[in-house]
Amino acid sequence: MRCDKFSAAWAGSHVALFLLTAVGQATADVTLTVYYAPGQTPLADGTVPDASATPTAYDDSLQAYSTATLVAPAAPNATAMPTAFALAVPSAVPAGASIEQSGSFFGFSVEMSVVNQVLGKNSSLLQVPFLNLMANLQQRTGRIHVRVGGNTQETATLVESTSDGKILEKDLTAVSGTTDTPPLIFTADLIQMMRNISDLVNVHWFLGVPFNDTNWRLEIVETGQAILGEFLIGIQAGNEPDLYANHGRRPTNYTQDDYFGEFGLLIQALDADTSVQASKLLIAPSVSTNWSPESVLSAGTGFIPTYGSSLEALAVEHYPSDNCGVAFPDSGIAINDPQSLLSTYLSHGSATSIVSPYLNTSEVAQTNGLPFYMFETNTASCGGFAGLSDAFASALWGVDYAMQMAAVNFSTALFHVGGQSVSYNPFTPPPTNESTFHQWTIGPIYYSALVVAEALGASNTSQVLDLNANSGNELTPAYGIWEHGALTRVLLINFANDPTGASTLQVDLSMPDGTLPSTVNVKLLLANNVTQKGNFTWAGQTFGGNFQSDGRPIGAEDIATTACGVPTDGSSTTAACRINVPAPGAALVFMSGTAAADEIAGAPSVTFSTTSVTKVVVATATVPASLLATSNGHGGNGTYQMIQLGSTSKGSVTSAGASIRALPAWAILGSAVAAALGILSTNVW
Template sequence: MLPQKIIPVGLCGHATLLAVSLLGLVEQTVGQTLTIYYAPGQTPLANGSISTATPTAYDDSLQAYNTATLVEPTPPGPTAMPTAFSLVVPSAVPVGASIQHSGSFFGFSIEMSVVNQVLGKNSSLIQVPFLNLMANLQQRTGRINIRVGGNTQETATLVDSTPDGKILEKDLQAVFGTTNTPPLIFTPDLIQMMRNISDFVNVHWFLGVPFNDTNWRLGIVEAGQAILGDFLIGMQAGNEPDLYSTHGRRPATYNQDDYFNEFGSLIQALEADSNVNASKLLIAPSVSTDWTPESVLFAGTGFIPTYGANLDAIAVEHYPFDNCGVAFPSSLDPVINPQDVLGIYLSHGSALSIVGPYLNTSNIAQTNGFPFYMFETNTASCGGFPGLSDAFGAALWGLDYGMQMAAVNFTTALFHIGGQNVTYNAFTPPPTNESTFHQWSVGPIYYSALVVAEAIGASNTSQIVDLAANNNNTLTPAYGIWENGALARVLLINFANDPTGASTLQVDLSMSGGTLPSQVDVKMLLANSVTQKGNFTWAGQTFGGNFESDGRPIGTDNTAQTTCGVPTDGSSTTPVCRITVPAPGAALVFLAGTAAADDVAGGPSTTFSTSSVTKVVNAATVPPAVLETSNGHGGNGTFQMLQLGSTSQGSFKSTGIQGRTLGVWTALGGAIAAVILLAVRAP
């Protein structure tokens, strides 16, 4: 009898495909029989074949790669959305324009508990795709603002070192509150990593003081100021204090006056610390839903008059919806069907409704000389909506929302990034155990950031106006951007979804009080539908789909040129630039200078590469004799998880079938050897 080889099949889609591809090869080269064992619940198909998946396929257990796609909305029709209209924009800055904005207006908020995934392992191993993504923005704006914080900053404690040498550890046995937030410990090397990033790309940082109690832990302030220096913008003092009682962090009676008093206690502790410069340091009140900003600003003896010397900026946080009913089923939040709210996001009304309650707060900030931050936002809290937050419609929504915030004098807007279990990320690294063969996934909000970066530009003089285009139609918003007092760019958005082309916009753009150029550059943000996932294009370039990006755009820039003049069809007697905007899509029209010049206005084009190899322990060649007897999981008709190594050296999980195991088998020549990559990841 020929010797028998045992190959476990069905551990995951990747292992299945690779095992199937080896069956014929093994039989041809060795001539041995095979015994195939399946995981529970996985059996051959009726015809005896085995179901397969492509190497880049991924199941929906990690929401960042959820494959759910919503039903496309029906086209609006000409009554709901006229497709041909004129748009006259003044050449000089009109009354009601925004303050002058920095190109770094659109930034990111990164949950503190995932910085070792997104930014890097430590100060010596920085994520190259992250550097590339930031370099794309720096090239256009000169600078990027990033906040490291969120719910997990509230319990973070700075320690000299961790037992395993990592820069960050989570106590998953001590999660608390409705959001199951784990306490953190972190080392100074986390902040050193941030500083090293700033030495590569011009990233400036926000951090936060732990606010879970009033035994103030100021180590993060001391290390932040000492290590980051001028790259530290400010320190958040309390993350959503209006939700502290709801999340179990304060008594049910906790109110605005309590927060006012605690803020004062923090200032006293900071001023007593000789290693801290407490002047113009703190960001507050960062409320979200239960309290209005004004109720805090006017609490006690008045927030600004009392604490103004220590206050760096006024901030709020806001998500238009939440998905907490799904993320935390034990909560009282109702379950929202993403399909039911898709139309809300595909309307200018969404941006208007979000910023409306903050118009007065914005005025208070401007009157008192403080910046006004949207410190954390995205499509929906508790992870976003699958099929909506990760689809092209969210890119248009984020673009409109970002420009609307700029138009009403927010000075910075930070879109939140979580881990693998959220759908709204602007960018997501692959799971650690797949980083050797999968790249990053770039989400729709990053495309929003790119377009806003180019729309606002790097001059730091840009002023924004909502143009109320097309009789203020909610499906066709438009914005004017003036630099140094002169009209520079116009942004046009088409929220409609219409594969027939009948909803494509034709906008006759003209200028009052000035002369149109004879030709303008136009860059398009496009996808086939608002529900499309991945492979969107900005001026013809894309970051691909899931697991396909190293942070650099793919493809050739195809900025279009449009000739301006008196239309030959007699529709106008004055010069116009007729701009076509597909449904769905957005167009950025460059009226002063060229798009190519604006692309590099923030600095030279820079990309990063690495020769560092982190997975040097997973390339073992297994002798055939060992393979014959060691990898069959017992061969007794039951699937019993043995002691499979994890992707972290020294780490081991043996908790049964709780994770996903990935086997990669390669046949070499006439004898069988294997390169094994086995990953067991706890849920």
């Protein structure tokens, strides 16, 4: 399917730059991307089958939108989970707290093969929802870390151009290995697209040098440094080298010593490349399951003593389970049952068991002055589990897991983003043939990112400690967060599933060595039950369900204020703040300052609006620029009102209509000014 971007009134100018100057808000001449979804096989001539055919309801076989739901566990009894307990938290940083953590700790890993779906079609057509999702985090933390890589980076080759002008192409006839990974070719415009994103929202990037063989293709490093500049913060050297033999990328006897030698060859190649600034650039060893990181670090003459001057960070990759038996039914891999695994993810033990094998590596990293990254992770490899990875249980799990990693001195955790065939995506664009009438789907892991962003804040001085709350009960973990040496926030989690309210936690927070504030602000992460899909809320705001989000939160923010003091019921003589945490749910308690102030500590709030539309169905409505300038008048007070519109999609009009959010007033002004100056075209594709 061919796409042409909207025309501009003057060469080399973008709507984004004009509107930024004209109205003082960040916006962009961007649109929803077009890409190949599963089932849309390119024809022999490289084209895609006719997109003007009547669209059908979305295919539930696409895991990203599966409606499969698991059975929620029964509520725990009082013995299994006491619901009322006291939690004394020191006002000063206690022994055992983490290193100082950045607010950008929780980031994302985007599979390279889907960047033209998730980030944008090219450097001129960025994905508006992605910009909004990143802006939400920037507002809270100041910056975001995103890695572009994964299995598909290993065979990626940078080329001058592609035959059809796309920034990325897959050779679907040459898939290889157990992961069925197609070789990629890409152009420099892919990296320019990343830079243009960073110029709008403060995203810093990780890339990876192809490691499928030792005929090093260093163009991605050269071009990445030239275009991204300071926004490129590291290059991965080998993605899960311990699985190379399994995936057919190396001989079956490939060892840690072999990787050690190849890593040295890569450094030699980088040093010989005058277009590369190779000092302190590389991230390694990024092992997963077959090798321990220590086995690599002790290989050869010692990994860090030998290569430390070239290392930016140590890294590992880990998924607590896998769905590979389903994803690759002919592989002979055992199938894991998500229903039987659900309770595992609803336990603090999941987080502690994942990080425990890496405690020694964390110490090694600290001793050698290196950051330690969880470079790729999520609920389960091979796409995650429908009904679990896309349910509220994963939002709570993601919060606990990320905070546990922060507590044991990981420096960054990147949660993976795949395509339409996975369940664990933090965010997913709609399939191509639905992009005119469906929006994005926001997964539970993105809610986790928001909570952790606010828990760690924007000061870059946050220190974290697992508080061993409720006598270490696995259903009720809690974390203390200290900034500049003082207690600022406490995070409480309730993994129980109990819609009756009987399992709501009643936590009496006290600060025995400090002065308790008279009131505290509380934000809640909530859903009706742990198996709920979509429509979760963080402080009363939501991103809706499947196909309902443009990346901006919906609804009024709800920040509770809780009084602190001696309980009036006579249960204690110690002053405390009594915090209620519903089951299931999480509560972030702001012990100093206000939640509203902390929320905007990273950067001013900014949102982006779409200034172009797509057309993939015959008779889809088009909008003249003159009409577009005034057509968004609904909700002109700047609020995100909901209006009911009929569908423009063949055969899909219902009596209920389709809910579409009106743009805020500044976006309306931007459209009006743009139309008046003729910089928007009425072209569609």
